[in-house]
Amino acid sequence: MAILAIDQGQTKTAALLLSEEGEILGTGKAGGASHYKDGLAKASGMMQEAADMAIQDAGLQKEAISQVYGGIAAANWPDEIEMLQEELKRRFSVQKADVVNDCVIALRAGTDSDNAIVLCTGSGMNSAVFVNGKLELVYNNYIDFYDQGSEGLSSRALREIFQSHMGCGPYTSLTEGMKEYFGIDDMDRLMLAFYRNQLPKPLKDACEVVFQEANKNDPTALEVIYEFGKSISQYVTGAVKRFQIEPAGFEVILSGGVFKNSNPLLYETVCSQIHRKYSNIPIKQSFYEPIIGAALLAFDEKGAKDDDAHERCKKEACARGLVRY
Incomplete structure (x- = not known):
């Protein structure tokens, strides 16, 4: 089963598909959006577009996704977070979807x-x-x-x-x-x-x-x-x-x-x-791009921050150029 990580800001939307062992299977991108400024339909559509690209890059089907972790612009308050979590569950047909503000994944990517x-x-x-x-x-x-x-x-x-x-x-x-x-x-x-x-x-x-x-x-x-x-x-x-x-x-x-x-x-x-x-x-x-922070937060729920999945994810992020400098 695969983990879908999403980073959505006003400028761009990025997606990663990862194995539970930390391997980056596919990457995708789409235009930026904010559910607050552009409406939920557009924001969700951009996430779908980026995810579809990552799924295609990985050579998998949508059904392979078991979990979604999203750092999403304007996910500011509990009602907004709940709305976005439900939308991700619906959009990707999963039982588990976590949403935080996009600045939270940027923090995790940095330390x-x-x-x-x-x-x-x-x-x-x-x-x-x-x-x-x-x-x-x-x-x-x-x-x-x-x-x-x-x-x-x-x-x-x-x-x-x-x-x-x-x-x-x-x-x-x-x-x-x-x-x-x-x-x-x-x-x-x-x-x-x-x-x-x-x-x-x-x-x-x-x-x-x-x-x-x-x-x-x-x-x-x-x-x-x-x-x-x-x-x-x-x-x-x-x-x-x-x-x-x-x-x-x-x-x-x-x-x-x-x-x-x-x-x-x-x-x-x-x-x-x-x-x-x-x-x-x-x-x-921050060394890593924020999308890596979404992946690391998903792995944080499964094990210690220095376990093999975390380390493999970081290594592959460097290999794929998912770093800020």
Whole structure:
């Protein structure tokens, strides 16, 4: 029998089919979706498409799947998790389907530690906290709008160019970059399109403009990245304080596409802001892609984190390039 692991975010959906011994049998991918933004039918359909590709890659039939473990965007609250679990059971005709927020699988992909927190910064942003092996917190809707991953970073940049346009902020090359990206030359039209959610291109992808201008040392672009990093670091320091965690034994995992950017400022800002309060807390980038975290969580239910299935899964992940760097 096979285990189906799923990672669904707003940008992409990934699927793995694995044996119970940890062998990766097949991989698949599809477009991203969120049941909250796009509806359950579309989100479920994208999971099916990715799974079908993995099943075909493995040379198996759908009936071979005995269990599904999904890390799914916007699986934020118990009613949503229950709804998604029932949908996975129905979609794949299984009795056992586990669902967690996609930031939880990103955390598991980054560490074997029982005490850890992840800043998962992709299209949106979320953070999960494990204490003594128990999932104690997922921030969910408590994440500030302007901290929401690449969308939040882009929103911060747009806020700055609006301020610049009104004479309340300095000139910034972000202005022309954003106008060119969205194909809107008139600032009033751009501002209205933003606030009315009518932008002609994805807001999340506009963050590339921010990093491009930061690489040219535009002061405003650099400040946007710095303030973003400073803000999201508070989710880590807040968790340490809330759960009275010993920092030296608590790992901080950084994951998500925004942290893959070659510009060092975001990573360095997050590290420095955390270390200003807790200088002995270890921080590292997640090595494995989040989909591997879904697989490892499924294996966690079956055995110790250092058993053969876990180790084989990690080895095969490296061989298949399912790593972040």
